[in-house]
Amino acid sequence: MSDLVEFLRARLFEDEDTARWAADYRSRPRRGPDSSREERWQWVETESGGRLRLGRRPMDYLQRPVSLRSVNVYPWQSRPGVGPHHVLDVSLVKEGVALHVARHSPARVVAEVHVKRRLLELHSRMNGTGVCQACGEHVREGGCTTLRLLATPYADHPAYRAGWRA
Structure with missing residues (x-):
């Protein structure tokens, strides 16, 4: 070799x-064919929970709080008040960064x-x-x-x- x-x-x-580490709700990587859980991410508006429609202007900043959510349900038990799809909350992110992160989901x-x-x-x-x-x-x-x-x-x-x- x-x-x-x-x-x-x-x-x-x-x-x-x-x-796999990013996809694992326990923040510990697991190995095996099913351990990524087909993890796919999307951005949503924090207040409404509605899916965010992102444009293609990478230098624009999103002007409202947004959350990165898993399409899958995380069985969260460690943090009260965190929804079952929660990955990340941000108040300011470049739109291009948001597009990149969601597009390159763990799956x-x-x-x-x-x-x-x-x-x-x-x-x-x-x-x-x-x-x-x-x-x-x-x-x-x-x-x-x-x-x-x-x-x-x-x-x-x-x-x-x-x-x-x-």
């Missing part, structure tokens, strides 16, 4: 673990990690001649172009190597 494959497996584990991150793991498995198979069995590319510096592209978002990680750039 190449260092690049090991690097990618570690980063994907971190991404999934963080997403989506976990799904993306599973796809990337599948790509990693497909493209880490070599046929003994240094050729990737999935794409037929001659492998250089630990992996084919697909694996090096998968590593690109982690270029700021201290273990990332410049030779892995695609």
